[in-house]
Amino acid sequence: MTVSDVRIDPDAERAVERTPRPAALLGLIARYPLGAAGAFVVLVMIFAAVFAEAIAPYDPEDNAFEYMFTPPGAQFWLGTDDFGRDILSRIIHGARTALFVGFVAAVIGATGGLVLGVASAYFGGWFDLIIQRVMDVFMAFPLIILALAVVAVLGPGIDKVIIAITIPFIPQCARVVRSSALAIREMPYVDAARACGFSHARIILRHMVPNVMAPYLIMITAFVGQAILLEAVLAFLGLGVQEPTAAWGLMLKSGAEEYAESAPWIPIFPGLAISLAVFGFNLFGDALRDALDPKLRAQ
């Protein structure tokens, strides 16, 4: 069969065109119910982060000692903390911190990994060998240890936290992307592009990168969840963002040690927010992987 022999069934083409969008969405939800639940959590988080000022009932940083340790109720749905600050408002604003750190670290980390992974696979040889051994060194350290080491050197602060979380992500993504790119490098169309005399940059950007986008996107969603968790861990250890900024890990730290018994709502709600966000991103990432991976989709 030659290329010119391939024919598209006109009915099938029309059928795709005619599928209404809500129905397609419902089909996706039916097919990936857990992924849909994850996507819902992610959307709620994004909504809370974007419209925090509008939907938070109180200023998240204003001390109001006359309301300190108020349990959950009509006035303060999730109660107040030791400074009398509304926990719901702090959780809503904390979503902004979590998502900001999560998305920035995930996108930079995954993109760095994408560049290195594809370049490493494409050039091969000594370049590949050196890049991969460097990646091996970074991957020898557990994620949290590496992040702790980086933030210990750079110091606390939101920018330093993002750097600390980004660095461990780069080798993880580079390794996954490289394995996909190695297979693509051997495809005839890449050989054809080389034969046409295209530059390395053009071959990488136009012919290889688009074909590794699936693992790249999946890595990003997985990284966002991990980054949120790491940010919370660093804040809990006192190395992340600092008071009075609303951040879930910081809220958990303040509440867990001193008020776990006498005012349990202080650590419980930020703890739940962290768990739910990470769970949501993981479910969403898994569903995305299933949807984008042809082998898993066929199963």
Next chain:
Amino acid sequence: MRFLKSTLVVSFALGLAAAWAGGAAAGETPVRGGILKFVVGSKIPSYDAHMESTFGMIHPIRPFYSLLIRVNPENPSSPTDFVCDLCEGDVPAATNNGLTYTFKIRKDVKFHDGTPLTAHDIKATFDKIIFPPEGVPSTRKAFFSSLDSTTVPDDYTLVFNMKYASGAFLPAVAAPYNFVYSKKDLDENGYAWHQKNINGTGAFTFVEHKPGAYVEGKRYENYHHEGKPYLDGFRAISAPKMAVRLQAIRGNRAAIEFRGFPPKARDDLVKALGDKIVVQESDWNCALQFLPNHRRKPFDDVRVRRALTLAVDRRAGSKYLSKIAIVKTMGGVVFPGHPLAATEEELSKIAGYWPSIEKSRAEAKRLLKEAGAEGLEFVLLNRGVDQPYRVVGTWLIDQFKKVGLKVTQNVLPSPAFYDAVRKKHDFDVTVYFNCQSIVNPLADVSAYISDDIAGNNYAGYQDRTMDKLFDQMNRASDPAEQRRIMRLYEKRALDEEALQFITLWWYKINPHRSYVKGWKIAPSHYLNQHLDNVWLDPDLM
């Protein structure tokens, strides 16, 4: 008359905690035996108290050593009640118009290695502290600026010869850091030997130190205070996290922690353990400060600095922060309640202590506008320790926000924090502390004199008027005159020149197992830690 009245009030206030604490033990006969287990929230940098200033060293190491004089273990809340430890009889009064102190030394004291103690050992110790050779660290040598020399007329007599009479001298001698070392050890092993070795005359002999785990001591049978110590030994368990220390007491893995817990922790313990817990509380000779960096603009402008202190509502802070942090009392530069401390009326005239916070904040805004610093943004440096630093730092930021300042917080672990404040001077405004052991205001307020004279002023200024007032105050023999000068000194430091500020004074809360008897709370976590009068009540264990 007012001075006398305030003295009485102070004595009553200071004695209240001790009376409460001592109440349980009064009339009871101490029982010998048992191992006291206590938790310590900080590490031991070295064993040499002459160079260290942390309770992490004092709590586990102090029981191995003695002092020439010490605060009265039965009345540790008093700032003037000292008793002999290695000297005989009562603490001697100054003679020769306050220029000579003559101590008679006990003849029945031996170091743990068997060497008899003489006046030469004590002279060698104080010479190391006050006149250390070049390169030998001595943290508190400035406390002895009134001393001229020490002499030993015979083996059991020690004389301190003063340059001028000073009420700050005896409290400085009684400081718990003045461990008495053996002259033989100093001569034979050098001045660094005590950093890693222990040989004292204290109630307990050193058994073992497992770094990061515990320090153990056992009873010294030849201890010079007859019948003491009551304990067979002690184990100081290292537990940096507060939650661990709290759970150790709750689970009876440890009986006491000597530094202090926040109010909520006390309430949780009392609620959980009822009468198995006794709580001792006291004002604490620690002022939690905030220091503007005078080297950095716009904090070189007195108007901006005054605005900072005017923004802070200390009265409300005292009311609410005392529920969540180990701070409580509003005060000036002198330990609250001390005869030299400002009265409420006197405080009310100082910027930042005015009765009306609205008026105070309006003035702060006016000053900021006048200085062109409206909406000023800066970073508040803070120490990575929850109590009381993080809590008070977060509160301070909210206070500054109320006059339009935009402040973020940079919290650093202790070593990096000290480096930034003490060496690099890399901060806009920092939270800091002035913690002392013996309540000795004439020495304690030295942190406010010029930074080229004071070893512990990190705000970065030179103010010769402050230096002059400090010197006049220390040379004044009349308490009324001392008090008058102290008011001028305080007003200039906190208000007129707005050099550095106090948020609130710390408040010490020590919940402990009720079977621990004999230990009485002091206004410092450095004091009364020799443990020779502590005993365990077997009926309550």
